Amino acid sequence: MLDNRIGILFNASMLRGLTRGRTRHEAIEYYEEAAKRHGVVPVYFRLEDVDVRSLQVTAYVRRHGMYTRKRMTVPTVIHNRAIYFRSDSHVKVRALVNRGIQLFNQVNRYSKLTIHELLQRDPALVPYLPDTVRAVHSNLLKMMERHHSLILKPASSSVGKGIMKLDRTPRGWQAMYPVQKAAKGNRWRTMESLDHALPGLIRSRLSRATYLVQQTLPLATFRGRPFDLRVSVQRDASRNWQITGIVGKVAPAHTFLTNVAQGGTVHTFEEIAASSLPSFPFHKLRQRVSSLSLLIANHLSQQLPHLADLGLDIGLSPDGTPLFIECNGRDQRYSFREADLFTEWKLTYENPIAYGASLIYEPQYAPPVNVH
Ligand SMILES: Nc1ncnc2c1ncn2[C@@H]1O[C@H](COP(=O)(O)OP(=O)(O)O)[C@@H](O)[C@H]1O
Ligand SMILES: [Mg+2]
Structure with missing residues (x-):
């Protein structure tokens, strides 16, 4: 029988939340729904509960609306949602990959300098990168x-x-x-x-x-405040990178940070574009932001191990040029929810599951694994 489990790797605090029904920003329900649609079963676990040698893990599985612990073999496909700061965790993740496990978003947090240096290697990207x-x-x-x-x-x-x-x-x-x-x-x-x-x-x-x-990038402003865009770029069932959604984040008065955690507010890209760049056809603007984001995702995924899910911060200059600000390896996804973009929010959960399902059902087409 085909093994249709998809692993979801969480940090300890997130896994504790799962059993208590409190996972803060992570919308577990959307993993479950997407998994049903794509014919896979999500199993959730921490790296601490994996035994690399025997490839056994204690994981949580939903049964009758409850999460119960179960000892099982490590699933062959894993969506990583954890961030690790200790090198022994990175060593363990690499050991799993070396045992043939397809673990995507292998490293979720890179130094901003590393990302900048990688992007700078592509001459097509240089005009969009801040000094x-x-x-x-x-x-x-x-x-x-x-x-x-x-x-x-x-x-x-x-x-x-x-x-x-x-x-x-x-x-x-x-x-x-x-x-x-x-x-x-x-x-x-x-x-x-x-x-x-x-x-x-x-x-x-x-x-x-x-x-x-x-x-400091010359960012266009919305009602006098700088804004940038969160662009979710993900691999989907086709395994190609595609744009899942774009949402605008606007800095609070008198500051320059658009992060929601710093008091930034979210608006749809359409609303911001209509007010800030009214002479620009919206579809053209979206096209520019999307092409740059896809170029970045394609470039980075050729240099870094198994990427499938990125949240980019992209600014716009007053003349409508997209500018790279940041690449997040573990997109928190909630800015879409905050902007009532529920379709996009759900899709940010569905695409990684669809991608994982494609690795399970058509393993012969697995993406090349970069060795690091
Ligand atoms: N070079 C820049 N020019 C203008 N604004 C910037 C620049 N870099 C960052 N910002 C603002 O600060 C925010 C946070 O910076 P970012 O690089 O995304 O770091 P973080 O990882 O803390 O989100 C951005 O979303 C943007 O609003
Ligand atoms: Mg950011």
Whole structure:
């Protein structure tokens, strides 16, 4: 009998939520529905519960609306939704892949610098990438010569955490930095310095973690606030990359971060485009954003191990040029829900399942696995 299980790999906290019916942003119901439609059975587990040698795992399976634990062999196809920060976890994931398991989205968090360096190798992508370098002293000085506004970002952070901004003033530079973590968003402070001397506080933050320094992109605005787009790019049942959905994220007043976790608000791309770039035919704009996103996904998936599911942050310049901001390996997907784009939201769950089902049902066409 054909083994039609699809593994869904979660971090421990998410798996605890599953058994309690509280998985926060992860909409388990959509995995279950999609699995039914594609003739597969989802089984959920943590990496800790996998024994690589015997290829046995203790996983949760839904039965009569309840999740029950079951000892079983490791499924041959796994959708990774976990992020690992420890190298022993990465070693274990690689061991599974080496045993022939098809685990997609093998690594879910890359350094922003790694992604930038990979993208820069493709000349077709270079015009869409912000000038970006590691934030060491000599690079900072060069970037201050070249640009009048700079963004400082931790290389491996997310949801807008730790990001700072530098703006040229008539006398020197003004730094804008967050001072405290509030429940929603940051409180911002500014500090001015003369010439190229950065305030001590900024220098000390830069020394505590790896940061990158990037030109501030000239982003188009919506009602006077900068916005960018979350583009879900996924492989579907055809195994090709396609655009699942696009949603706009708008920064709160007086700041520059569009992250929903930082108080950003979501709007449909149509609404934003009609107001911000009214002279531009919407279908053309969407086409530009989609082509760039597909180019990025295709390029990255040739360089990184088994990618199938990305959430890109793409900005638009006031003349309608798409600009790359960030590539998320584990898209949280909820910005589609926030914007009432329920069809797209559901599809972000369905496509990985459809892709996984295609690997189960037609294994002879499995994508080439990059060895790293
Ligand atoms: N170079 C840039 N120019 C203008 N805005 C930027 C730039 N980089 C980041 N931002 C803003 O900051 C937000 C967060 O940056 P991002 O690179 O996506 O990091 P994170 O992983 O924290 O989401 C972006 O969605 C965008 O609103
Ligand atoms: Mg982002």
